[in-house]
Amino acid sequence: MDLGLTNKTALVLGSSRGLGLSVASVLAAEGAQVVLCGRNEERTRAAAESIVAAGGRAVAVTVDLADAGAAAQLGAAMERLGLTVDILVLNSGGPPPGSVLGVEPGTWTAQFGAMVQRLIEIAGVFVPGMRARGWGRVLTIASSGVVQPIPNLGISNTLRAALVGWSKTLAAEVASDGVTVNTIVPGRIHTERVDELDAAAAKRTGKTAEEIAAQSRATIPVGRYGKVEELAAVAAFLAGEPAAYVTGSVVRVDGGMIRSV
Numbered sequence: 001m002d003l004g005l006t007n008k009t010a011l012v013l014g015s016s017r018g019l020g021l022s023v024a025s026v027l028a029a030e031g032a033q034v035v036l037c038g039r040n041e042e043r044t045r046a047a048a049e050s051i052v053a054a055g056g057r058a059v060a061v062t063v064d065l066a067d068a069g070a071a072a073q074l075g076a077a078m079e080r081l082g083l084t085v086d087i088l089v090l091n092s093g094g095p096p097p098g099s100v101l102g103v104e105p106g107t108w109t110a111q112f113g114a115m116v117q118r119l120i121e122i123a124g125v126f127v128p129g130m131r132a133r134g135w136g137r138v139l140t141i142a143s144s145g146v147v148q149p150i151p152n153l154g155i156s157n158t159l160r161a162a163l164v165g166w167s168k169t170l171a172a173e174v175a176s177d178g179v180t181v182n183t184i185v186p187g188r189i190h191t192e193r194v195d196e197l198d199a200a201a202a203k204r205t206g207k208t209a210e211e212i213a214a215q216s217r218a219t220i221p222v223g224r225y226g227k228v229e230e231l232a233a234v235a236a237f238l239a240g241e242p243a244a245y246v247t248g249s250v251v252r253v254d255g256g257m258i259r260s261v
Ligand SMILES: NC(=O)c1ccc[n+]([C@@H]2O[C@H](COP(=O)([O-])OP(=O)(O)OC[C@H]3O[C@@H](n4cnc5c(N)ncnc54)[C@H](OP(=O)(O)O)[C@@H]3O)[C@@H](O)[C@H]2O)c1
Pocket: 013, 014, 015, 016, 017, 018, 019, 020, 037, 038, 039, 040, 041, 043, 044, 063, 064, 065, 066, 091, 092, 093, 094, 095, 114, 141, 142, 143, 144, 186, 187, 188, 189, 190, 191, 192, 193, 194
């Protein structure tokens, strides 16, 4: 299937590693020019270089989503690069694990800024251009926790639900302009963050990280963690031309982990 991405530019947030990097790599392999983002300059540059080495078109931009000026910085960076954004992948770092009670007020505010508000502001910079050109894709990477809250990921469950409401609202507002807006909810996709969360759970419970991972796998009907490429393939489809009639959706990539219909 031709996804029609050859002349498109994708800005992928949180793409120096993990899900974001995999999504950027697949979009680049499908012909898109990709712009990678992360806080860590060296890692983000190395990620872009890995895509270029594989024959793709990629550049790196350093940005911290915790920074209130991040949306303006990205707008300026794209202008400097002479690129317009056709595909915007809203991804961020994950919050610390923990129960929902006892979170410091300042932590709520800071995490809301980096995980929710900044993504909305960045969409505010780039979606008007998509509307004006009559084509665009906005993909938000959330979490299975927005459908079925995950124990001990209180901040994630709470704040990411806001992104789902925002995404659905935006989808209706821009649908007639050729812009689709969808949310992807990963279940348990194997990345460094998942390893870090398993290690933290092991420390908390006195089990080994492998025992924690085995317990986790046992809750997934497919019986294993997902591969980053499996999520990226869904993202690439949603970003492509053939998905023009899919908008306002929450798409699960979870190996059947979420038990509700
Ligand atoms: N993997 C899963 O199964 C899963 C499931 C549900 C939800 N999620 C969520 O999906 C997102 C991606 O997951 P992942 O597993 O790929 O996480 P990850 O391995 O931790 O990658 C996060 C990416 O975001 C960047 N980042 C983190 N904080 C940032 C900030 N303040 N400003 C700019 N960039 C920032 C990181 O790069 P730098 O360090 O260079 O900034 C990195 O490229 C996370 O929010 C995670 O919680 C993942």
